Amino acid sequence: xxxxxxxxxxxLSPLQKYEVxxxxxxxxxxxxxxxxxxxYGVDSIVAYLAMAxxxxxxxxxxxxxxxxxxxxxxxxxxxxxxxxxxxxTADSYRIRNRDMVLDADHLHAFVKQPSFYRSGEWMTIxxxxxxxxxxxxxxxxxx
Numbered sequence: 001x002x003x004x005x006x007x008x009x010x011x012l013s014p015l016q017k018y019e020v021x022x023x024x025x026x027x028x029x030x031x032x033x034x035x036x037x038x039x040y041g042v043d044s045i046v047a048y049l050a051m052a053x054x055x056x057x058x059x060x061x062x063x064x065x066x067x068x069x070x071x072x073x074x075x076x077x078x079x080x081x082x083x084x085x086x087x088x089t090a091d092s093y094r095i096r097n098r099d100m101v102l103d104a105d106h107l108h109a110f111v112k113q114p115s116f117y118r119s120g121e122w123m124t125i126x127x128x129x130x131x132x133x134x135x136x137x138x139x140x141x142x143x
Contacts, residue, residue: 037059
């Protein structure tokens with residue numbers, strides 16, 4: 001089974017959301033299972049699309065209190081993995097990002113610019129690269 005993990009920003013304009021959804025659906029990389037980080041933005045787009053196109057979905061839920069509402073919306077049709085608690089919120093997201101790519105055959109990353117900036121998406125890209133997991137990076141238009 002081919003597994004595709006996704007990462008990207010949580011704050012997107014409506015047109016950026018459309019762009020991300022279109023690129024996911026048109027991607028030449030196909031997989032039977034998708035992994036989403038269970039956050040708003042790219043992660044929730046992935047989760048809703050997985051349900052729409054009938055792809056198996058795994059939600060990797062970081063240890064953070066504010067994830068309850070989104071998790072309730074998305075978890076009905078997904079396998080939910082609760083990640084280990086980290087010392088801080090940043091640690092819990094690092095654990096989640098590592099666990100996401102650990103199970104993936106490749107990572108589909110959406111970024112706001114092609115060069116590094118401090119963010120969860122670049123953290124996940126760097127973790128995947130360290131693990132020698134192929135990464136497809138797509139820049140989201142500034143819409």
